[in-house]
Amino acid sequence: MPEVNVNGVQLCYEEYGSGEPFILLHGLGGDHHMFENEINELKKSYWVIALDSRGHGRSEKVPHYTLEDHVQDVIAFMDHLNIEKTSLLGASMGSYIAQGVAVFSPERVKQLILVVAKAFGKTSSTVRLQEEHADELKGLTEEEQMYALSKYIFHKPEMVGEWSQRVDVDVPVLTPEQQIAAQKALENFDFRPLLDRITAETLVISGRYDGLNPPKDGREVANLIPNARFVEFEHSGHAPSVEEPERYRQVVTEFLNRS
Structure with missing residues (x-):
């Protein structure tokens, strides 16, 4: 993987296709592999750059960092690659990072897609879901806990599980300490007073059965961003690109073609 040093941290990424830049930002504990479906579609028309955020994937594992660090990493990464303006797609944690980039550097974001935001x-x-179901999770390992919680996170957990096993083959596993650092980076953030600064054409996608970031959260994001479009996927949870891949591809493609 290519890598760059930004803000004193080594970040790894993959790139595909050619044309206007399109940066993909993954979710908590994941890496660029989670965007297999998006990459295969977007690389036909864009220069797609799938970044491993600090503390994730093959990027450097630093002991302490914040959501602001993630946001500034993306901006510095764009500077390093001489990207003046880009489209952004962020999923879950990646959607928080994408919001931050679009809030603090609105002139540098052309199109914005926020998935399960x-x-x-x-x-x-x-962490919030684990706390809500603490009694059910007593005595379970971290892996067993996530399996037990999958019914609250996904509408089609078996489908997502099969997909995850296939794409996670080369994904470095975070240690418990690295997982805690990644979770702590997402504590106490609030973009609500700032979202009206976003000027990019914006699409927000939520899954009806998502127990992590339910549709009310995504709808709130869309309501606070000027002229944003909100779409709720009726048969998805936290992974609409996997649970409803054809509809997801159609909705994203139509949005990009309109913008």
């Missing part, structure tokens, strides 16, 4: 949080959504 929320605009604020006291903790990561994963």
